[in-house]
Each structure stands twice: as structure tokens, then as C-alpha cells.
Amino acid sequence: MFDRTLATNGLIAILRGLRPEEAESIGSALYAAGIRIIEVPLNSPQPLRSLEILRRILPEDCLVGAGTVISAEQVRAVKEAGGQLIVMPHCDVSVLHAAKDAGLYLTPGVATPSEAFAALTAGADALKVFPAEQVGIGAMKAWLAVLPPGTALLPVGGITPDNMAPYLRAGAAGFGLGSALYSPGLPADEAGRRAQAFIQARRAAMA
Numbered sequence: 001m002f003d004r005t006l007a008t009n010g011l012i013a014i015l016r017g018l019r020p021e022e023a024e025s026i027g028s029a030l031y032a033a034g035i036r037i038i039e040v041p042l043n044s045p046q047p048l049r050s051l052e053i054l055r056r057i058l059p060e061d062c063l064v065g066a067g068t069v070i071s072a073e074q075v076r077a078v079k080e081a082g083g084q085l086i087v088m089p090h091c092d093v094s095v096l097h098a099a100k101d102a103g104l105y106l107t108p109g110v111a112t113p114s115e116a117f118a119a120l121t122a123g124a125d126a127l128k129v130f131p132a133e134q135v136g137i138g139a140m141k142a143w144l145a146v147l148p149p150g151t152a153l154l155p156v157g158g159i160t161p162d163n164m165a166p167y168l169r170a171g172a173a174g175f176g177l178g179s180a181l182y183s184p185g186l187p188a189d190e191a192g193r194r195a196q197a198f199i200q201a202r203r204a205a206m207a
Contacts, residue, residue, distance in 0.1 A: 002085070002105040002125045005036050005063050006152065009199050010174025012037040012087070012107075014067055014156070017184030019045050023053040026182065029192035031058055034199045039087050039176075041067040042074055048081040055082035063105065072098035079104060087176070089130060091115040096122035107154065111135055113143055120148065128176060131157035132167070141170040161201035168205045175202075 006012075013035045018026060027038060038054060040047045047066060054064045065085025066078040075086055075098040086099040088108040099106040100123040109130040110116045116127055129135050132155035140153055147153075155167050156176035164175060181194050 002063065003152075005061065006126065006174055008036045009034055009202060010154075011035060011195075011198055011202065012039060012154065012174065012176045013181055013195065014039055014041065014176050014178045015044070015050075015182050016041040016067070016178060017044050018047075018050050018182070019184070020049040020053060022188075023050040024057050025188035026186075026191050027054045027058055029188040030195050031062055033192040033195035035195050036061060037063045037065075037085065039065050039067040039085060042078075043068050048077060051078065051081045051083050065105070069095065069099075071095060075099050075102055075104065087128060091119050093118065093122055096124065109156070113146065116143060116147060116151075120151065126152035126154050126173065129153050129155045129172075133158045137166050137170045140167070140172065144171045161197045164198075164201055165205035168202070
């Protein structure tokens, strides 16, 4: 399901700072705009509660998970809250194995080819290229020349509608969208408008 859902538009909404009382309105607005993968970073206020709300109110074709997952204990808590996806800022093999053992989809953060290969060996479904601005488009393109065919690279960090095209030309499968999509307190209608701008920009870049 992860590959099929990612292929919808390649975009993962990162809702860092989301509060439970915002979860329903923000989640609904993003879904209406076309977003089909949403993550709530665990350094947000009451993230597991927000995750529970999102999973309850969103249709089954929307994957919901957690980001900034750094321990096996957090993996278990995310699954108990209804999460389906684990997103990590790093490539800790113990956390990778915990996620796969729990039957969850997995997108670890990688910044080197060695980390990328280790993550794939551990069962990663996609690789979060983080921080994308530091890794660079040229490096990402070089990785794809040696990584297994079909490896999904998702740049995260500093992504805007205006700078997606070069990453896509280099082979990116999609993006994680942070503060350019959502920041704490943003009205739901504005979050939806921003999501539509990202989707339109990706569509135009792929044309």
C-alpha cells in the first residue's frame, strides 16, 4: 500500500507542532487537497493523541504515521496509536528492525550511500534524504546510479513548490513537506491551499 499511496502525488505532509485540537481540521483540509500520507513528528504536543485522531477521521486510503521516531519503544507506541508509518531522522538499525517487526512502513533518514544501503537491507520502504539541502541534488543523483532500481528517494528539508523540479529531474520519487506546508497555528484552509500549490507544482514539473 505504501508504494501505491506514495505514487498518488509523492508528497508526505510533516505536521510538526500539530496540537490534538487542530488534528481533525488540518488533516481533513490536507486530505481534501489531495495529500495521502501524513506524519506527526513525536516532538509535537501530544503527538500520539493527534495520530489517533487523524487515523480515526481520515479515509483508509490515507496513510498516517509518526516522524522523529528514535527508539523501539516509540515504534511500539506509534503502532498502538494506530500509526502505519515510521519516519526517522536517522538510520538506527535497532529502530529499523523494530518498525519492520511491528509490520509498519518505514522511511528512515539517510545522508550517505552507506546509510542508504543499510536502510534498504533492513527493509526500508523509501529513503528520506535528510537534510536535502546539505546532501544536494548532485549527490542524490549519484546515489541513484548505484542503489537498487526503483529505490524511492524522498528529499526533506527546505522543499518548496519553487524548488521541486530539479530534484524530480534528478530522480526523486517525492518529498517530505515541512514548514512550507504547515506550521503551528496555521489555519486549516491555508494548509489546504499550500498543499494544492505543492501538488500543482509537482504536476507541472512532471509534465
